[in-house]
Amino acid sequence: MEESPNGKPGLQAEGRCRRRVAAVSAPALSACRLTLAGVMDAEGRVDESRLRGHIFRNGGVTPSERGLAWRFLFGMYPCSSTALERSFLQEQLLVRYRVMKKKWQQFLPSTVRLQLNGTDAELFAAVRYFDEREAQTLQEAQDQSEEVKDRLAFLELQAQILFERVKFDLEELREAIRIIDKDVPRTNRDLSYYQEEGLGNLLVLRNILITYAAFHPEVGYAQGMNDLCSRFLEVLDCEVDTFWSFSCYMEKFSRDFMADGLHRKIELEAALLKELDPPLYAHLVRDNMERFTFCHRWLLLGFQREFKHSDALRLFEILSCDHLELISQKVDRARYQERLDQKHCTEDGSESPQQTFNTDFTFELFICAAVLLDNRESLLHCRDDVQLIQFTSSLQGRLDLNSTLKKAESHFYNYCKRCAWDYMNGHRRANSIKDEDFFYQLRSLFILKR
Template sequence: MNSKDLIKRIFYGGLEHELRKEVWKFLLGYYEYESTYAEREYLESVRKLDYETIKSQWKSISVVQAKRFTKFRERKSLIDKDVVRTDRSVPYFEGDDNPNVIVLRDILLTYSFYNFDLGYCQGMSDLLSPILFVMRDEYEAFWSFVALMERLGPNFNRDQSGMHSQLFALSKLVELLDHSLHNYFRQADCLNYFFCFRWILIQFKREFEYEKTMHLWEVLWTHHLSEHFHLYICIAILKSHKKKIMEEQMDFDTLLKFINGLSNQIDLDSVIRDAEALCVCAGGNGAACIPPGTPPSCPVDLDAGLYDQQDDEIL
């Protein structure tokens, strides 16, 4: 089966859980589709050593050094706070002194050294959790997370430029595909579309059950119809609640509360079908609504910058 056939099958049918560990690596760009088994085995051995090298950078920091390393202390404190409240209802992470929570913390700390400029931001633990759940191995989860962050890293820019570009693209797509809904948001002074902020930031992670989130992510990662298919998912959800939103004359605060209240109440299969139809309908006009460079971009070569090295409450 070639990569196009695989991508199409995943988009329309998803994956059995036992296949995810291997296939997600291809979807994320961790592996190249044309790579051989021998090449992948060699890559694994290199990345395992590379991970340990990066991890040792923070593991070797003494208590005395940490006292003079404010950024490290701040990031570690934020990560420690976040991991203990990330997906603790999922059996893999539940319970006191769960070693998987420690691994989650270690990967995030290591990433904060791997990409020191970006560091750690709230929401990253949400993105890592399903990856660790699928990969199980620490170094594989780390490099898979690195691959995902090559796409989603701009979501966490301190100036929020990555988020603003996606919300702008979303507004243009809604204007194209549902002019009356867009006009309503204009009249309600909601054209910044910030009520969709959480959806985009962590890729609907808190809107669906764990298994459904993983299914949605692999659909998004295929880039089958668009590398910005997540924006069409947003529109499909909004359109499904259009009547209620407009009839109740929701303002921004009411709309934000309503949107957040949809968590675990959205029919994912229906939304994916509707988003597909919207994407096909939009066609080239839809693509033109999305400025070049708008996240998530296509995967990049992870090995090109192996050691290229904000903490606000946003969720």
């Protein structure tokens, strides 16, 4: 089986893990029988394109489907794997995570436990609940059959060999843990997932973040990752699955937590607003507001605080399905093929039309633009960065997701239509009905069911 640099196997695992599961148990393995209606075949393989389209067109999945859908959506489960394959690989992922966590704990034993220096009673309770859960997990492991113990022991030996040569920069890791220990207690404890015994999940979140930072030193830990990882932990309700799903997500978006990546995204948002509303753009770039830093948290955390919690989860999976981005890539490839086919027509030296559609304008940027345009008048009254921050803070929890999605969809469609029209005007078309057919097909891609 092919290995990846971070020790993730070529195929990964499945299942609805319970909150206290830290070893393979009957509930985890029986979850292989769960299905996603309409996108999963009888053996458990998932049609990835249909899954992404289903999420986008239906405005997300139902809460009961979400845990399983996210395991495919974020890459923990390969869509081509069967339910049987995933049941075996669940054990492998679990053991590898255990070995990874144990390795950093052995290097920095003094950081294994959260240091409690304050008077936060909830944190003391969190540690107590976490310790009780760990003791129960240990007992469950001891109660496993000899067959399971032998199989896990073999997988553990494989994992130890895989991670044997991994070395840590202890100073960098200590600094990452220091920041994590400040951020984890700030995670939104108003969520039901962190209420009562759920307080112990704060310590689960801490372990996941430290393990990720230890084995991804090129990324490490940055502020905001706790809120992002918390979203995965709440939905997947399993420490092991959260680690692997979060790691898969970060493979694609880790750059957003670095200065250059986020700066690039803010530049794109400014460029998009300039396309959609030049006067509003001109106002916002006046008085040194050209960096659009007030959009920073929206784009970094996927509008986590601007919508009510259930809608923020739904928006996160809609943005993560990349449905429209994949469509734009297909259109771009089709246009490239068209240019190749017409190459013989440009041998006289005339230039072929240049691409006008910016495929870097992802749907999340249109969501952000929809919010800005919907509050255009208020923004025009903002005269400095302080007023902008005050205004955007006032939006927390007040935005309507369905309305925002429809407006973002409309802006996305109109932008694509204008760019496609500009592109078509650069070609000689014998039949104008083809253009109408194209726009009809384009519009059909944006129909969202509410």
